[in-house]
Amino acid sequence: xxxxxxxxxxxxxxxxxxxxxxxxxxxxxxxxxxxxxxxxxxxxxxxxxxxxxxxxxxxxxxxxxxxxxxxxxxxxxxxxxxxxxxxxxxxxxxxxxxxxxxxxxxxxxxxxxxxxxxxxxxxxxxxxxxxxxxxxxxxxxxxxxxxxxxxxxxxxxxxxxxxxxxxxxxxxxxxxxxxxxxxxxxxxxx
Amino acid sequence: xxxxxxxxxxxxxxxxxxxxxxxxxxxxxxxxxxxxxxxxxxxxxxxxxxxxxxxxxxxxxxxxxxxxxxxxxxxxxxxxxxxxxxxxxxxxxxxxxxxxxxxxxxxxxxxxxxxxxxxxxxxxxxxxxxxxxxxxxxxxxxxxxxxxxxxxxxxxxxxxxxxxxxxxxxxxxxxxxxxxxxxxxxxxxxxxxxxxxxxxxxxxxxxxxxxxxxx
Numbered sequence: 001x002x003x004x005x006x007x008x009x010x011x012x013x014x015x016x017x018x019x020x021x022x023x024x025x026x027x028x029x030x031x032x033x034x035x036x037x038x039x040x041x042x043x044x045x046x047x048x049x050x051x052x053x054x055x056x057x058x059x060x061x062x063x064x065x066x067x068x069x070x071x072x073x074x075x076x077x078x079x080x081x082x083x084x085x086x087x088x089x090x091x092x093x094x095x096x097x098x099x100x101x102x103x104x105x106x107x108x109x110x111x112x113x114x115x116x117x118x119x120x121x122x123x124x125x126x127x128x129x130x131x132x133x134x135x136x137x138x139x140x141x142x143x144x145x146x147x148x149x150x151x152x153x154x155x156x157x158x159x160x161x162x163x164x165x166x167x168x169x170x171x172x173x174x175x176x177x178x179x180x181x182x183x184x185x186x187x188x189x190x
Numbered sequence: 191x192x193x194x195x196x197x198x199x200x201x202x203x204x205x206x207x208x209x210x211x212x213x214x215x216x217x218x219x220x221x222x223x224x225x226x227x228x229x230x231x232x233x234x235x236x237x238x239x240x241x242x243x244x245x246x247x248x249x250x251x252x253x254x255x256x257x258x259x260x261x262x263x264x265x266x267x268x269x270x271x272x273x274x275x276x277x278x279x280x281x282x283x284x285x286x287x288x289x290x291x292x293x294x295x296x297x298x299x300x301x302x303x304x305x306x307x308x309x310x311x312x313x314x315x316x317x318x319x320x321x322x323x324x325x326x327x328x329x330x331x332x333x334x335x336x337x338x339x340x341x342x343x344x345x346x347x348x349x350x351x352x353x354x355x356x357x358x359x360x361x362x363x364x365x366x367x368x369x370x371x372x373x374x375x376x377x378x379x380x381x382x383x384x385x386x387x388x389x390x391x392x393x394x395x396x397x398x399x400x401x402x403x404x405x
Contacts, residue, residue: 018259022255022256022259025255033251034245038244051257051258054262055258059262126240126243131244134241134244149238150241150245155206173202173206174202177198178198180237181234184233184237185233190232190237
Protein backbone atom coordinates (compact mmCIF):
# COMPACT_ATOMS: atom_id res chain seq x y z
CA UNK A 1 0.00 0.00 0.00
CA UNK A 2 2.75 2.38 0.97
CA UNK A 3 4.56 1.53 -2.26
CA UNK A 4 1.46 2.44 -4.26
CA UNK A 5 1.31 5.72 -2.40
CA UNK A 6 4.95 6.42 -3.12
CA UNK A 7 4.44 5.81 -6.82
CA UNK A 8 1.37 8.01 -6.86
CA UNK A 9 3.37 10.79 -5.26
CA UNK A 10 6.27 10.23 -7.65
CA UNK A 11 3.88 10.48 -10.59
CA UNK A 12 2.44 13.69 -9.21
CA UNK A 13 5.92 15.16 -8.88
CA UNK A 14 6.80 14.06 -12.41
CA UNK A 15 3.61 15.70 -13.69
CA UNK A 16 4.91 18.98 -12.36
CA UNK A 17 3.61 19.07 -8.81
CA UNK A 18 6.98 19.68 -7.18
CA UNK A 19 5.38 20.38 -3.80
CA UNK A 20 4.13 16.79 -3.69
CA UNK A 21 7.73 15.89 -3.07
CA UNK A 22 7.33 17.32 0.43
CA UNK A 23 5.27 14.24 1.23
CA UNK A 24 8.19 12.00 0.30
CA UNK A 25 10.54 14.06 2.44
CA UNK A 26 8.18 13.87 5.40
CA UNK A 27 7.87 10.13 5.03
CA UNK A 28 11.54 9.26 4.68
CA UNK A 29 13.39 12.08 6.41
CA UNK A 30 13.74 10.21 9.71
CA UNK A 31 15.07 7.08 8.13
CA UNK A 32 17.45 8.90 5.82
CA UNK A 33 18.69 11.21 8.53
CA UNK A 34 19.19 8.32 10.95
CA UNK A 35 21.17 6.33 8.43
CA UNK A 36 23.33 9.31 7.48
CA UNK A 37 23.81 10.27 11.09
CA UNK A 38 25.10 6.81 12.00
CA UNK A 39 27.48 6.92 9.08
CA UNK A 40 28.94 10.34 9.81
CA UNK A 41 28.22 10.87 13.50
CA UNK A 42 27.67 14.60 13.22
CA UNK A 43 24.27 16.21 13.44
CA UNK A 44 24.88 19.27 11.27
CA UNK A 45 26.75 17.31 8.66
CA UNK A 46 24.03 14.66 8.62
CA UNK A 47 21.42 17.39 8.12
CA UNK A 48 23.25 18.82 5.12
CA UNK A 49 23.79 15.39 3.59
CA UNK A 50 20.13 14.46 4.13
CA UNK A 51 19.06 17.58 2.28
CA UNK A 52 21.48 16.82 -0.53
CA UNK A 53 20.12 13.29 -0.78
CA UNK A 54 16.55 14.52 -1.17
CA UNK A 55 17.64 17.07 -3.76
CA UNK A 56 19.47 14.32 -5.66
CA UNK A 57 16.37 12.11 -5.45
CA UNK A 58 14.16 14.91 -6.76
CA UNK A 59 16.50 15.68 -9.63
CA UNK A 60 16.91 12.01 -10.53
CA UNK A 61 13.24 11.18 -10.24
CA UNK A 62 12.91 10.97 -14.02
CA UNK A 63 15.26 8.02 -14.00
CA UNK A 64 13.19 6.01 -11.49
CA UNK A 65 11.94 3.12 -13.64
CA UNK A 66 9.49 1.83 -11.05
CA UNK A 67 11.01 -1.64 -11.41
CA UNK A 68 11.80 -1.72 -7.70
CA UNK A 69 10.16 -0.20 -4.65
CA UNK A 70 10.62 3.55 -4.47
CA UNK A 71 12.10 3.17 -0.98
CA UNK A 72 14.75 0.76 -2.31
CA UNK A 73 15.67 3.21 -5.04
CA UNK A 74 15.82 6.08 -2.55
CA UNK A 75 17.97 4.05 -0.13
CA UNK A 76 20.39 3.21 -2.97
CA UNK A 77 20.84 6.90 -3.63
CA UNK A 78 21.25 7.48 0.10
CA UNK A 79 23.92 4.78 0.48
CA UNK A 80 25.85 5.90 -2.59
CA UNK A 81 25.64 9.53 -1.56
CA UNK A 82 27.12 8.68 1.83
CA UNK A 83 29.86 6.59 0.24
CA UNK A 84 30.78 9.42 -2.12
CA UNK A 85 30.71 11.93 0.69
CA UNK A 86 32.92 9.64 2.75
CA UNK A 87 35.44 9.43 -0.07
CA UNK A 88 35.59 13.20 -0.37
CA UNK A 89 35.80 13.82 3.36
CA UNK A 90 38.27 11.66 5.19
CA UNK A 91 37.04 13.02 8.53
CA UNK A 92 33.58 11.63 7.78
CA UNK A 93 33.77 8.72 10.20
CA UNK A 94 35.96 10.41 12.78
CA UNK A 95 33.40 12.76 14.28
CA UNK A 96 31.79 11.68 17.54
CA UNK A 97 28.09 10.91 17.65
CA UNK A 98 27.05 14.18 19.20
CA UNK A 99 24.92 17.12 18.25
CA UNK A 100 26.91 20.30 17.81
CA UNK A 101 25.06 23.45 18.77
CA UNK A 102 27.44 26.34 18.41
CA UNK A 103 30.34 25.58 20.70
CA UNK A 104 28.38 23.12 22.82
CA UNK A 105 28.16 19.42 22.19
CA UNK A 106 25.26 17.44 23.51
CA UNK A 107 24.25 13.83 23.16
CA UNK A 108 21.42 13.01 20.83
CA UNK A 109 18.18 12.86 22.79
CA UNK A 110 16.51 9.49 22.86
CA UNK A 111 12.79 9.47 23.36
CA UNK A 112 12.09 6.15 25.07
CA UNK A 113 8.43 5.28 25.22
CA UNK A 114 8.81 2.78 28.04
CA UNK A 115 7.54 3.63 31.48
CA UNK A 116 10.03 1.70 33.63
CA UNK A 117 12.70 4.23 34.84
CA UNK A 118 15.22 1.47 35.64
CA UNK A 119 14.92 0.04 32.18
CA UNK A 120 15.30 3.54 30.79
CA UNK A 121 18.60 4.09 32.62
CA UNK A 122 19.95 0.76 31.42
CA UNK A 123 18.87 1.56 27.90
CA UNK A 124 20.45 4.99 27.89
CA UNK A 125 23.76 3.65 29.19
CA UNK A 126 23.68 0.75 26.79
CA UNK A 127 22.76 2.94 23.88
CA UNK A 128 25.54 5.35 24.66
CA UNK A 129 28.00 2.46 24.49
CA UNK A 130 26.52 1.00 21.35
CA UNK A 131 26.63 4.37 19.62
CA UNK A 132 30.28 4.68 20.48
CA UNK A 133 30.89 1.20 19.14
CA UNK A 134 28.98 1.87 15.92
CA UNK A 135 31.26 4.79 15.35
CA UNK A 136 34.27 2.50 15.60
CA UNK A 137 32.93 -0.13 13.21
CA UNK A 138 34.57 -0.56 9.82
CA UNK A 139 32.52 1.24 7.15
CA UNK A 140 31.18 -1.92 5.51
CA UNK A 141 29.92 -3.34 8.81
CA UNK A 142 28.42 -0.05 9.96
CA UNK A 143 26.65 0.36 6.64
CA UNK A 144 25.12 -3.09 6.57
CA UNK A 145 24.22 -3.27 10.26
CA UNK A 146 22.48 0.10 10.00
CA UNK A 147 20.38 -1.17 7.12
CA UNK A 148 19.67 -4.57 8.62
CA UNK A 149 19.51 -4.19 12.40
CA UNK A 150 18.63 -0.53 12.86
CA UNK A 151 16.36 -0.04 9.86
CA UNK A 152 15.19 -3.65 9.70
CA UNK A 153 15.47 -4.01 5.93
CA UNK A 154 15.28 -7.48 4.41
CA UNK A 155 18.28 -9.27 2.94
CA UNK A 156 16.81 -8.85 -0.54
CA UNK A 157 16.31 -5.12 -0.11
CA UNK A 158 19.86 -4.75 1.17
CA UNK A 159 21.13 -6.75 -1.77
CA UNK A 160 19.31 -4.39 -4.17
CA UNK A 161 20.40 -1.25 -2.33
CA UNK A 162 24.06 -2.16 -2.06
CA UNK A 163 24.19 -3.91 -5.40
CA UNK A 164 25.76 -7.05 -3.99
CA UNK A 165 24.45 -10.63 -4.06
CA UNK A 166 22.60 -12.28 -1.20
CA UNK A 167 25.55 -14.42 -0.15
CA UNK A 168 27.69 -11.34 0.30
CA UNK A 169 24.93 -9.64 2.24
CA UNK A 170 24.78 -12.63 4.61
CA UNK A 171 28.54 -12.81 5.02
CA UNK A 172 28.80 -9.11 5.81
CA UNK A 173 25.95 -9.28 8.30
CA UNK A 174 27.47 -12.29 10.07
CA UNK A 175 30.89 -10.70 10.27
CA UNK A 176 29.55 -7.33 11.30
CA UNK A 177 27.43 -8.80 14.06
CA UNK A 178 30.25 -10.93 15.35
CA UNK A 179 32.63 -7.96 15.33
CA UNK A 180 30.15 -5.78 17.20
CA UNK A 181 29.22 -8.53 19.65
CA UNK A 182 32.89 -8.99 20.57
CA UNK A 183 33.30 -5.24 21.06
CA UNK A 184 30.21 -5.06 23.27
CA UNK A 185 31.33 -8.14 25.16
CA UNK A 186 34.65 -6.46 25.89
CA UNK A 187 32.74 -3.53 27.36
CA UNK A 188 30.55 -5.82 29.46
CA UNK A 189 27.38 -5.05 27.62
CA UNK A 190 26.62 -8.55 26.29
CA UNK B 191 24.64 -33.36 21.05
CA UNK B 192 27.54 -32.78 18.75
CA UNK B 193 30.80 -31.60 20.29
CA UNK B 194 31.11 -28.92 17.64
CA UNK B 195 29.71 -25.52 18.62
CA UNK B 196 27.36 -23.55 16.44
CA UNK B 197 28.85 -20.94 14.17
CA UNK B 198 27.99 -17.25 14.27
CA UNK B 199 26.44 -17.71 10.84
CA UNK B 200 24.07 -20.35 12.16
CA UNK B 201 23.16 -18.24 15.18
CA UNK B 202 22.72 -15.11 13.10
CA UNK B 203 20.53 -16.88 10.55
CA UNK B 204 18.55 -18.47 13.38
CA UNK B 205 17.79 -15.01 14.82
CA UNK B 206 16.82 -13.75 11.38
CA UNK B 207 14.64 -16.82 10.87
CA UNK B 208 16.12 -17.68 7.53
CA UNK B 209 17.14 -21.23 8.38
CA UNK B 210 15.33 -24.19 6.91
CA UNK B 211 13.05 -26.08 9.27
CA UNK B 212 15.61 -28.83 9.59
CA UNK B 213 18.45 -26.40 10.42
CA UNK B 214 16.24 -24.59 12.86
CA UNK B 215 15.48 -27.80 14.79
CA UNK B 216 19.16 -28.64 14.83
CA UNK B 217 20.05 -25.25 16.36
CA UNK B 218 17.26 -25.48 18.92
CA UNK B 219 18.32 -28.96 19.98
CA UNK B 220 21.93 -27.84 20.24
CA UNK B 221 21.38 -24.75 22.38
CA UNK B 222 19.19 -26.72 24.74
CA UNK B 223 22.17 -28.76 25.76
CA UNK B 224 25.11 -26.42 25.03
CA UNK B 225 25.49 -23.55 27.44
CA UNK B 226 28.32 -21.92 25.47
CA UNK B 227 26.22 -21.70 22.31
CA UNK B 228 23.21 -20.59 24.33
CA UNK B 229 25.24 -17.73 25.79
CA UNK B 230 26.55 -16.86 22.33
CA UNK B 231 23.00 -16.77 21.03
CA UNK B 232 21.84 -14.49 23.85
CA UNK B 233 24.82 -12.20 23.34
CA UNK B 234 24.07 -11.92 19.65
CA UNK B 235 20.38 -11.35 20.32
CA UNK B 236 21.24 -8.64 22.83
CA UNK B 237 23.57 -7.00 20.36
CA UNK B 238 20.89 -6.95 17.63
CA UNK B 239 18.29 -5.81 20.12
CA UNK B 240 20.41 -2.84 21.14
CA UNK B 241 20.94 -1.89 17.52
CA UNK B 242 17.24 -2.10 16.78
CA UNK B 243 16.55 0.26 19.70
CA UNK B 244 18.32 2.97 17.74
CA UNK B 245 15.51 2.81 15.22
CA UNK B 246 13.25 4.47 17.78
CA UNK B 247 15.57 7.37 18.23
CA UNK B 248 13.90 10.64 17.35
CA UNK B 249 15.90 13.52 16.03
CA UNK B 250 14.86 17.09 16.28
CA UNK B 251 15.32 18.98 13.08
CA UNK B 252 13.80 21.98 11.38
CA UNK B 253 11.26 21.76 8.59
CA UNK B 254 13.32 19.74 6.19
CA UNK B 255 10.71 19.93 3.41
CA UNK B 256 10.69 23.69 3.09
CA UNK B 257 14.43 24.00 3.54
CA UNK B 258 15.29 21.25 1.06
CA UNK B 259 12.89 22.51 -1.58
CA UNK B 260 14.15 26.08 -1.23
CA UNK B 261 17.77 24.93 -1.52
CA UNK B 262 16.82 22.91 -4.54
CA UNK B 263 15.12 25.92 -6.16
CA UNK B 264 18.16 28.10 -5.49
CA UNK B 265 20.50 25.46 -6.92
CA UNK B 266 18.25 25.03 -9.92
CA UNK B 267 18.32 28.77 -10.60
CA UNK B 268 22.11 28.81 -10.25
CA UNK B 269 22.42 25.79 -12.53
CA UNK B 270 20.26 27.46 -15.15
CA UNK B 271 22.36 30.59 -14.89
CA UNK B 272 25.59 28.60 -15.29
CA UNK B 273 24.08 26.73 -18.24
CA UNK B 274 23.22 30.05 -19.89
CA UNK B 275 26.78 31.41 -19.61
CA UNK B 276 28.06 29.73 -22.81
CA UNK B 277 25.02 31.04 -24.70
CA UNK B 278 25.62 34.57 -23.38
CA UNK B 279 29.32 34.32 -24.24
CA UNK B 280 28.51 33.06 -27.74
CA UNK B 281 26.03 35.91 -28.27
CA UNK B 282 28.59 38.46 -27.12
CA UNK B 283 31.20 37.00 -29.45
CA UNK B 284 28.79 37.13 -32.37
CA UNK B 285 27.95 40.76 -31.60
CA UNK B 286 31.64 41.65 -31.20
CA UNK B 287 32.56 39.91 -34.45
CA UNK B 288 29.70 41.55 -36.31
CA UNK B 289 30.74 44.96 -34.96
CA UNK B 290 34.35 44.38 -35.94
CA UNK B 291 33.43 43.25 -39.45
CA UNK B 292 31.07 46.16 -39.88
CA UNK B 293 33.62 48.74 -38.75
CA UNK B 294 36.28 47.00 -40.82
CA UNK B 295 34.34 47.54 -44.01
CA UNK B 296 33.91 51.20 -43.27
CA UNK B 297 36.01 53.00 -45.88
CA UNK B 298 36.74 55.68 -43.32
CA UNK B 299 38.38 53.16 -41.05
CA UNK B 300 42.10 53.75 -41.39
CA UNK B 301 43.10 50.58 -39.58
CA UNK B 302 41.25 48.41 -42.02
CA UNK B 303 42.60 50.33 -44.98
CA UNK B 304 46.09 49.74 -43.64
CA UNK B 305 45.34 46.06 -43.24
CA UNK B 306 44.23 45.86 -46.83
CA UNK B 307 47.21 47.88 -47.95
CA UNK B 308 49.57 45.51 -46.23
CA UNK B 309 48.32 42.82 -48.55
CA UNK B 310 49.22 44.84 -51.55
CA UNK B 311 52.63 46.45 -51.84
CA UNK B 312 51.68 48.82 -54.62
CA UNK B 313 48.68 50.01 -52.71
CA UNK B 314 50.82 50.36 -49.58
CA UNK B 315 53.33 52.53 -51.39
CA UNK B 316 50.64 54.71 -52.94
CA UNK B 317 48.90 55.15 -49.61
CA UNK B 318 52.17 55.90 -47.84
CA UNK B 319 53.03 58.60 -50.36
CA UNK B 320 49.55 60.03 -50.14
CA UNK B 321 49.59 60.01 -46.32
CA UNK B 322 52.95 61.77 -46.36
CA UNK B 323 51.43 64.65 -48.29
CA UNK B 324 53.55 63.59 -51.23
CA UNK B 325 52.96 62.79 -54.86
CA UNK B 326 53.80 60.02 -57.23
CA UNK B 327 56.38 61.08 -59.76
CA UNK B 328 56.92 57.95 -61.76
CA UNK B 329 55.54 54.42 -61.88
CA UNK B 330 57.29 51.61 -63.70
CA UNK B 331 56.86 47.86 -63.63
CA UNK B 332 59.68 47.58 -61.08
CA UNK B 333 59.43 50.63 -58.88
CA UNK B 334 57.51 53.73 -57.93
CA UNK B 335 59.16 57.07 -57.39
CA UNK B 336 57.47 59.28 -54.89
CA UNK B 337 58.17 62.77 -53.70
CA UNK B 338 57.47 63.43 -50.08
CA UNK B 339 57.86 66.20 -47.59
CA UNK B 340 61.10 65.73 -45.62
CA UNK B 341 59.16 65.79 -42.33
CA UNK B 342 57.58 62.45 -43.20
CA UNK B 343 60.83 60.76 -44.13
CA UNK B 344 61.29 58.82 -40.87
CA UNK B 345 57.66 57.80 -40.73
CA UNK B 346 57.60 56.48 -44.24
CA UNK B 347 60.94 54.73 -43.79
CA UNK B 348 59.78 52.89 -40.73
CA UNK B 349 56.49 51.96 -42.41
CA UNK B 350 58.29 50.58 -45.45
CA UNK B 351 60.63 48.61 -43.23
CA UNK B 352 57.72 47.16 -41.36
CA UNK B 353 56.12 46.21 -44.67
CA UNK B 354 59.48 44.90 -45.92
CA UNK B 355 59.27 47.07 -49.00
CA UNK B 356 62.67 47.84 -50.42
CA UNK B 357 63.24 51.54 -50.95
CA UNK B 358 65.98 54.10 -51.32
CA UNK B 359 66.30 57.82 -51.22
CA UNK B 360 67.32 59.32 -54.47
CA UNK B 361 69.66 62.06 -53.29
CA UNK B 362 68.59 65.30 -54.77
CA UNK B 363 70.22 68.43 -53.65
CA UNK B 364 69.01 71.32 -55.55
CA UNK B 365 70.63 74.52 -56.49
CA UNK B 366 69.01 77.31 -58.31
CA UNK B 367 71.02 78.10 -61.32
CA UNK B 368 71.84 81.76 -61.54
CA UNK B 369 69.25 84.00 -63.11
CA UNK B 370 67.55 81.23 -65.01
CA UNK B 371 65.95 80.12 -61.84
CA UNK B 372 66.45 76.48 -62.90
CA UNK B 373 66.90 73.83 -60.33
CA UNK B 374 70.08 71.82 -60.55
CA UNK B 375 70.74 68.44 -58.97
CA UNK B 376 74.21 68.93 -57.63
CA UNK B 377 74.66 65.30 -56.68
CA UNK B 378 74.41 64.22 -60.27
CA UNK B 379 76.99 65.33 -62.67
CA UNK B 380 78.35 64.71 -66.14
CA UNK B 381 76.57 62.16 -68.16
CA UNK B 382 74.36 61.31 -65.23
CA UNK B 383 72.91 64.76 -65.25
CA UNK B 384 69.28 64.35 -65.98
CA UNK B 385 67.85 67.53 -67.29
CA UNK B 386 64.39 66.05 -67.53
CA UNK B 387 64.42 65.12 -63.88
CA UNK B 388 65.63 68.52 -62.86
CA UNK B 389 62.88 70.01 -64.92
CA UNK B 390 60.38 68.13 -62.83
CA UNK B 391 61.66 69.89 -59.76
CA UNK B 392 61.61 73.30 -61.16
CA UNK B 393 59.84 75.75 -58.93
CA UNK B 394 59.66 73.26 -56.11
CA UNK B 395 60.81 74.15 -52.67
CA UNK B 396 63.86 72.38 -51.27
CA UNK B 397 62.14 70.42 -48.53
CA UNK B 398 61.02 67.69 -50.84
CA UNK B 399 62.69 64.31 -50.96
CA UNK B 400 62.27 61.72 -53.64
CA UNK B 401 62.22 58.06 -52.73
CA UNK B 402 62.19 55.03 -54.97
CA UNK B 403 60.02 52.18 -53.76
CA UNK B 404 60.66 48.81 -55.32
CA UNK B 405 57.66 46.58 -55.96
